[in-house]
Amino acid sequence: MTEATRSMLSPLERQLIAATQHGLPLLERPFEAVGAVVGLSEAEVITQLAQMRERGLIRRIAAVPNHYRLGYVANGMTVWDVDDAQVDALGERLAAHPGVSHCYRRPRHLPAWPYNLFAMLHGHSRAEVEQQAQALRALLGAACRGSEILYSTAILKKTGLRIKE
């Protein structure tokens, strides 16, 4: 990570995170309501949030669905042991596959955990997820030495970032 991206939160950014991390107010003018909490005008909140989005501190302002409630009952974390020399190029290829929602390189924990590439898949059945995993396997080819699919069986907690208020 470069120094530029490591910069800390400004007091105002921190305040806006604290005021919105539990969710945006469900009101006609949500940014005016946020402004009333942090002591800014609606226009100032919008400008500030736009800047935070610009620098990537906010990815987007969006809704997060409960996968299961939308019928996506098979949610598999696919994990792959991929040759280190090729993992970045292949990670980009997996990420481009339409079924993959998240894709990361992570450290191995040998000997128990040989996998360095993680990709999340979501389907209406395990058969559907396994079919997608087959497609990923084909993309990885000989660089892949092993893989597993870890299906989720319960959501134990699903909130988000909670900085101290």
Next chain:
Amino acid sequence: MHERPNTEVPLHLDALDAALINRLQRDLPLCSRPFAQLAEDLGSSEAQLLARLQRLLAQGTLTRFGPMFQIERGGGRFVLAAMAVPQSRFEAVAALVNAMPEVAHNYQREHALNMWFVLATESEDEIAAVCSHIEAATGLTVLAFPKEREYHVGLYLEAKPQSAEAPHD
């Protein structure tokens, strides 16, 4: 006491619910009355969209609506972590882990490593402190899987309307 969202039942969604869920998974416009703008696109009204959104959140079809933070850009960290928890202690360990505000998500998975959670903190140092706390309290090893590289993040799950005549299972 920990919240466990119902994971089993897909609920009835009409065409407007589905369209709203799909639209809201993308970015909300940053303007004075964003829901009025969406209502125009979706052929609805601002009041109706707000009422629907409230219901979808209350019933757990949506788990959250608001800014999605990439806290790394402000010096923070998101770190995936996993533990192998004995079945007999699973509920108690889940309660302990879930009670920590630094734990953003926690999933049970079918594997020897059966508990996978995401830590979200404002600084890098806090990650190690949280892992140590969980290890001290449980006597279990926490394996940390920090992101070394992110290739893609962009969850989008298409919601499909179900017809009112569909049989209940």
